[in-house]
Amino acid sequence: MIAIACDHAALEMKRDLLGLLDEMGLAYHDYGTYDEKSCDYPVMAAKAVTSGECDRGILICGTGVGMSLAANKVKGIRCVVCSEPYSAELSRRHNDTNMLAVGARVIGPELARMIVRTWLTTAFEGGRHQRRVDLITALENGEELE
Numbered sequence: 001m002i003a004i005a006c007d008h009a010a011l012e013m014k015r016d017l018l019g020l021l022d023e024m025g026l027a028y029h030d031y032g033t034y035d036e037k038s039c040d041y042p043v044m045a046a047k048a049v050t051s052g053e054c055d056r057g058i059l060i061c062g063t064g065v066g067m068s069l070a071a072n073k074v075k076g077i078r079c080v081v082c083s084e085p086y087s088a089e090l091s092r093r094h095n096d097t098n099m100l101a102v103g104a105r106v107i108g109p110e111l112a113r114m115i116v117r118t119w120l121t122t123a124f125e126g127g128r129h130q131r132r133v134d135l136i137t138a139l140e141n142g143e144e145l146e
Contacts, residue, residue: 002055003044005031005059007038017060017113029053060102064102078099082101083106
């Protein structure tokens with residue numbers, strides 16, 4: 001299950017990406033927003049990922065930056081903002097990102113679809129990259145680092 005949310009600046013792109021998820025046969029839960037009224041960054045999608053209700057999440061705002069900052073404040077979230085597919089792929093392979101943020105005012109709909117498809121179909125490699133994920137988790141838990 002994929003969590004998806006947007007702010008007022010990205011409603012049209014979210015609708016397009018919902019179509020992509022349908023095409024890919026992926027179940028999703030839409031956490032809003034549902035109209036173009038100004039709203040705060042929805043962190044409900046991030047909480048759905050950390051609770052296990054959803055496997056991963058996609059966030060869309062004007063730049064992707066605000067959403068990623070908000071999501072990364074939720075313990076257990078590793079959200080990456082991407083404007084091209086290569087970073088989306090490597091964020092999954094090397095960092096096991098569980099949320100993706102994109103900017104509706106930065107990229108067009110076809111590029112957004114490429115980024116999301118790449119991110120959703122790329123697996124975490126584990127191995128030597130697990131150390132990095134473990135380090136992120138330790139920092140998040142306030143552990144002392146050596």
